[in-house]
Amino acid sequence: MKRPLFRSALALSLALGSAALLPAHAVSVEDLQKRGTVRIAVANEIPYGYMDMNGEAKGPGPEVAAAIMKNLGVERIEWVTTNFGSLIPGLQANRFDMVAAEMAILPERCKQVLYSNPNSSYGEGLLVAKGNPKDVHTYEEFANGDHTIAIMAGADQLEMMQALGVDESRLVTLANNADAISAVSTGRADAYAATSLTVSELASKSDKVEPAAEFKDPIVDGEPVRSWGGFAFAQDSESLRDAVNDELRSFKNTPEWQDILSRYGFSDTDMSQSNERTTEQLCAG
Numbered sequence: 001m002k003r004p005l006f007r008s009a010l011a012l013s014l015a016l017g018s019a020a021l022l023p024a025h026a027v028s029v030e031d032l033q034k035r036g037t038v039r040i041a042v043a044n045e046i047p048y049g050y051m052d053m054n055g056e057a058k059g060p061g062p063e064v065a066a067a068i069m070k071n072l073g074v075e076r077i078e079w080v081t082t083n084f085g086s087l088i089p090g091l092q093a094n095r096f097d098m099v100a101a102e103m104a105i106l107p108e109r110c111k112q113v114l115y116s117n118p119n120s121s122y123g124e125g126l127l128v129a130k131g132n133p134k135d136v137h138t139y140e141e142f143a144n145g146d147h148t149i150a151i152m153a154g155a156d157q158l159e160m161m162q163a164l165g166v167d168e169s170r171l172v173t174l175a176n177n178a179d180a181i182s183a184v185s186t187g188r189a190d191a192y193a194a195t196s197l198t199v200s201e202l203a204s205k206s207d208k209v210e211p212a213a214e215f216k217d218p219i220v221d222g223e224p225v226r227s228w229g230g231f232a233f234a235q236d237s238e239s240l241r242d243a244v245n246d247e248l249r250s251f252k253n254t255p256e257w258q259d260i261l262s263r264y265g266f267s268d269t270d271m272s273q274s275n276e277r278t279t280e281q282l283c284a285g
Helices: 009-016 029-035 060-071 084-092 157-163 177-185 196-203 238-251 255-263 268-273 279-284
Strands: 037-042 076-081 098-104 120-122 124-129 149-152 171-174 191-195 209-211 227-233
Touching: 029 037, 029 238, 037 060, 037 084, 060 076, 060 098, 060 227, 060 238, 060 255, 084 098, 084 227, 120 268, 124 177, 124 196, 149 157, 149 177, 157 191, 171 177, 177 191, 177 196, 177 209, 191 196, 196 209, 227 238, 255 268
Parallel strands: 037 076, 037 098, 149 171, 149 191
Antiparallel strands: 098 227, 120 227, 124 191, 124 209
16 A cells, blocks of 8 residues: 655654664564573554553553563563654654554654564544534545644654645644543543544543544555554664564464454454565555
């Protein structure tokens, strides 16, 4: 699938941060085995990767990563939580060794970090106020009229909006998903653009918002937009990425992998679609 990226210079500088100027730090499986610990980051985004009330890492990203690390002989995991927009700068600054946030594999991100093979696939959604008072059902509708749409800083919905011709004046940028309920229910934004799983999870937390009914995935370059999420690593950590890929390839053929993803709302289609694109294809655009 082709997805054009029209990230502005300002948005790109915010996403990269000053950490982009720092040297990469190579990490190998042998390093992690010797250390006995791997540092893995999540963005506290349900259901992809988050810490529950008991301090346990949950979601398809963390749970699959934990299984892989066990198979690689790494005994302990130090979980690091950060904002989504800080995941890539954090890798570049050596604050963690790996990201397990099911972060979409996109060409611009592939220039900054290494990705594993896809672990998941998921479509889009739209969070609206209860009753959908603005009667919006697609991302395309925000390219015309005066409606405003919120997106999370660093998320790939920015590129989708730019590709669809949504003016920047209609975009409301939020620091994290948790702010979406307030932004939409108070009218700060008319809707919130996120993946279908994120939208469903947010709607379950408040009776003031709901997923837009009859939502249609955005069409970019003639195809419905679908994301493929994977694990991310610093650019010099090829050997670690390759080792994770070897384990991931085997693990995706087990009932355990299917059980993990289904428990977090991924459909049979989502799971089968995770094998329909390679990282090389996704990075090429």
